Structures are given as structure tokens and as C-alpha cells.
Amino acid sequence: MPSTPPVSADTESITPVLGTGPVAAHSATAAPESRIPNPESPSPQPSVPVPTPELLDQLRRDSDRLESATPKEILAWAVERYFPKLTMATAFGPEGCVILHYLAEVEPRVHVFNLDTGYQFAETLELRERIKRRYGIEVEMKQPELSVAQYEAFHGGPLYKTQPDRCCFDRKVKVLQQAAVGFDAWMSGIRRDQSPDRAKAPIVGWDKKFGLVKVSPLANWTKQDVWKLITDLDIPYNPLHDQGYTSIGCWPCTRAVMFGEDERAGRWSGFAKTECGLHSLEAASANDEAAPRATGL
């Protein structure tokens, strides 16, 4: 939650919300008794606000207008519109590091969090400390209900080997749903040229999955744009990128890519899976209610 007192944020565009609806429980299957929290139990899920058509229209206009803005200008717009009810999720990828760099210049009090699945690389966790030292921004680590040991004990082993969608849902999506409570908007570092799933991402859109406005300041930037800024300004980044890891997530589901492979080829290698579920509803969040739903989970 924001730790700073409210300022004169203009949250007018988020207020015309019609109502709320329950988030579908992932599973309500009965489970054997356990001494650890039961991940199969239908734990309370936050309700998800439903936007009005007027709000969707407004977001569409905002997004169109911001198409020609720079990432820093988009970020400043988001801060002016939504802070302190603005949050950001980062996995400390190069895009996230660029946004953190700009945040330090625009409004370092914006709440930032990381989905700490328990499976992250040591290099990723160390980067959090380097970001803190460089910018004074302390990224909050949001953990799932169960530790890795508890989760694997409950399921008889790691689910990432057999059910990565379920593992991502439990250790990322559910955590973000909880983390989103109390905020009006969230930012992510996705770029349209990263994958077909992300190609339709608007600069600003309604995120149905989390019931928030989603702002993507780097949507129309390229990989080259990101790395040029990192190099020019000596922005901290994950050293694994220098070892062939082009996209970095949890260590069991990430490998280095070979020359000529797609940027995200090293994620969930061997599975058809290409997204963790956080960004897989881009079509639905493209400010177009008629857009088809992607099936990310």
C-alpha cells in the first residue's frame, strides 16, 4: 500500500465504476488435511471493479494521445493522474529498470513491488539491492501464501515441471490480485515487440484481470531503445543478460537463448506456454470490449 500521504491526485477517471464482481476461485476441490495452509481452499479473493463505457472511452482517448509521448512523459502523466494509488510490478527486467530510473526522477514515492515466487535467481534479488542503493527506491517483495517448501510438499513436488500455468497462477497471478487491492492503476514494462501476446498492448487500458487501469510506458519502445538508455545512463541491470539470458523469470523456467532465437524463447522452454498470466489478457485490456480473450491460464 502507498506509504505516502495522498496528494492532489486526479482520480476522476476511475470513479465511474459500476460495481464489483467476484474473481473466479481457481479451484474449490477438497484437499487432504495438511498442517500448512491449503492452497486448494477457496481463500477470499478481492472483488474486481467493473469499468463504465465512459471510463473505457476515456482510457482509449488517453492512450491514443500518449502514443507519441516519451516513456518519461507517460510516466509523469500516470503519476499526475493516479498517484498515490499507482503501483508498479517489476521482475527487474531491463524495461523495469528503465522505468525505475524514470520513477526516481519523476516520483520516487510510487509504490513498486516484485512477485517474489521463491524461485527467482540470486542475481535478480541482488539487483533489487543495487536499485535501492542507486535510486533509494525499495521494491516491496510480495510472497505467495505458501513458501516453496510448503508448496512443493503439498503438491508432491514442484509444479513448474508438470503444471507451470498452475504454478504461475498460484505464485504470481494470485499474489498480484492481492497486491492490487487499494490501487487504481498499475504499471508494467511490457513492449509490443516482445511477443504476439503483447503486440496489441495499449499505452493505457483497462486490465480486466486485476480491475485496474494498466499503464505501459514502454509499449512502443524497442529492445534497442531500452538497452541504449541502459548503456547511455549506466542503469543497473541483471548480469545474467550478459550470459545470454534475454528474458529472465524464475530460474526453473528460464534458460539462455541461442543466437537467432526469439527474445522470450528461453522462458518455459519445452512448454507451449509463453506468458505467466499477468499480461496474457492484453486483447481484453486493449480498450476494446469486443476483443477476443486470450487464454493465458
Ligand code: SF4
Ligand atoms: S515461472 Fe516457473 S517457477 Fe515461476 S511461478 Fe511460473 S511456473 Fe512457477
